[in-house]
Amino acid sequence: MPFNELSRPSPRADVSFREPATEEQLAALAQSLQERNFEVLLVDDAAAAKREVLRRLPDGAEVHTAKSKTLDDIGVSAVVSEPGRYDFLRAKLFAMDRETQGREMRKLVAAPDYELGSVQAVTEAGQLVVASATGSQMGPYASSSGHLILVIGSQKVVPDLDAALRRISEHVQPYEDERLLEQMGVHTALCKILIIERDYTPGRTTVILVREPVGV
Numbered sequence: 408m409p410f411n412e413l414s415r416p417s418p419r420a421d422v423s424f425r426e427p428a429t430e431e432q433l434a435a436l437a438q439s440l441q442e443r444n445f446e447v448l449l450v451d452d453a454a455a456a457k458r459e460v461l462r463r464l465p466d467g468a469e470v471h472t473a474k475s476k477t478l479d480d481i482g483v484s485a486v487v488s489e490p491g492r493y494d495f496l497r498a499k500l501f502a503m504d505r506e507t508q509g510r511e512m513r514k515l516v517a518a519p520d521y522e523l524g525s526v527q528a529v530t531e532a533g534q535l536v537v538a539s540a541t542g543s544q545m546g547p548y549a550s551s552s553g554h555l556i557l558v559i560g561s562q563k564v565v566p567d568l569d570a571a572l573r574r575i576s577e578h579v580q581p582y583e584d585e586r587l588l589e590q591m592g593v594h595t596a597l598c599k600i601l602i603i604e605r606d607y608t609p610g611r612t613t614v615i616l617v618r619e620p621v622g623v
């Protein structure tokens with residue numbers, strides 16, 4: 408699918424992109440992800456996913472979160488933003504002035520010890536697909552964070568890369584556009600797509616697959 412086609416939000420989302428994967432699909436996906444050097448956990452629900460994320464964060468750890476409805480839905484965003492528990496970089500970022508501290512802001516979140524987030528789609532073969540307007544999370548996702556923890560609801564499992572791109576353009580993009588219009592009065596833009604084929608370093612990336620749908 409041409410990139411310019413992905414930039415045009417579809418008027419309605421495909422409901423098939425909301426359906427949870429089967430147990431057989433999730434088991435096969437977990438195996439594929441492990442073969443690609445990802446640590447994989449398969450959990451039942453949002454509460455279990457939250458426990459597994461927090462279990463991996465030492466007290467006082469430097470943590471950055473990509474903007475993620477998944478992290479919001481499972482309750483992780485609220486916990487990591489609590490003052491004093493972690494060195495939460497997003498709180499520092501919001502306290503800075505973009506006009507006078509732009510360089511410092513870019514460097515602050517470029518290589519966190521722990522990056523938390525999700526993806527827009529994961530193929531049955533184990534490819535992780537990330538879409539973004541600014542691309543700010545893509546460096547830490549790809550290589551610059553010390554540890555990457557991704558929480559992925561089972562509704563994000565798709566057959567292949569073509570379906571992953573369709574899920575972004577037909578399901579995720581319309582949702583994000585509507586959300587931003589409601590909250591900020593502006594449209595979003597699909598500017599960057601990252602495909603993570605595998606991790607170079609075994610164990611750096613943890614993928615927490617959730618049997619129930621979480622996130623978009």
